Amino acid sequence: MASYIALGVTARRGPTTSYDLKRYVAESIGYFWQIPHAQLYAEPQRLEDLGLLRSRSEDGGRRRRFFEITDAGREALAAWLADPSTDAPELRDTGLLKLHFGALATPGDVRALGERQREVREERLQRFLEFEAEYDGRPGQEHQLVTLRLGQAYERMFAAFWQQVADSAEDLADGRVASIEMRFLTDGEDGG
Amino acid sequence: MASYIALGVTARRGPTTSYDLKRYVAESIGYFWQIPHAQLYAEPQRLEDLGLLRSRSEDGGRRRRFFEITDAGREALAAWLADPSTDAPELRDTGLLKLHFGALATPGDVRALGERQREVREERLQRFLEFEAEYDGRPGQEHQLVTLRLGQAYERMFAAFWQQVADSAEDLADGRVASIEMRFLTDGEDGG
């Protein structure tokens, strides 16, 4: 997957170093697809060997190595984008893990967990709102913006969920699950 | 993290084999925390060395190895559950990655992506609704149920989001992002 990130970013930005990729990932893609930076040095090399990228290095100074996409690279990228199927989406959330085992914890633990997680989610939401404020509105960024909006809705939903958990920690411990109204449930048409 | 899963599951189920852990993870925890099965064989061993689990093996037949939690294990688990802080939650969603690069794709690609992803999310939602139907209502499972309800809301939100994406693929390509109403936004009090 790191390969398509390298292809996609070079396709949009032109000449790009691995370091650029690393920063780009850190402030955008990283929110829904993490990559260790070592991969962002190894992958472009591999892609160059496959003829999907080409590179040129600076002679002096920092000897930076810029990668550009080739026509073959554009084709590979387009083919990938044209395929709507994907690997199963994954989640890794230690908070949910702790909640899952909530019956082994005290209600106080669960309340504290809910409150802390709500804070975390609200901080993330705040960051995402700032990202939107920084959005420069240049054409061609609409898809990123939509993704960002999803992120905002996402964090809002989790924040509301965790608030509910904190509020109902005692009820849960007493077996009253029905009292959780699940206000955070989405707005859309009900049923699947 | 695999260690706390091993501790938590043995604490709740009593004697448990690694194979049991594997199945338990596959049908519940795995939805928000994946573990390769090899870890579920290696970790309990490590925990036994630390004195947090103890094991006994069958003499004959399948020579299954059952793990049980020790008092020290319970303490370690309780300490973990009492700590509301967690690592940053992570997401891995190839669909969002493709959407992020939507400007490099055709509107038709984006529409197909949206439709396919909506299907995927709706299948998952369906599965989660079935899980709830199978829920046996024994006391002590309230926290699992709440987690499951979050999962349902989660899938519903994504399904609605992807539907919107499919519906507005053309608009996005023409730079009209405002037309996306984001109906999927959550219901709660507005603002952070």
Next chain:
DNA sequence: TCTGCACCGTACAAGTTGGACGGTTACCCC
């Protein structure tokens, strides 16, 4: 001039992964 920090890349030990394998028991159909 010096100091610190952001920039840029590489190397590699340690850990993780998943797939292949090998055996056991239960069940079903003949």
Next chain:
DNA sequence: GGGGTAACCGTCCAACTTGTACGGTGCAGA
């Protein structure tokens, strides 16, 4: 009761991934 197959149970290990440590460059400010 014989044969086949599928689920059960565990181990092994080669290939890959990961993070961290390191080493250097250029720029800006004290």
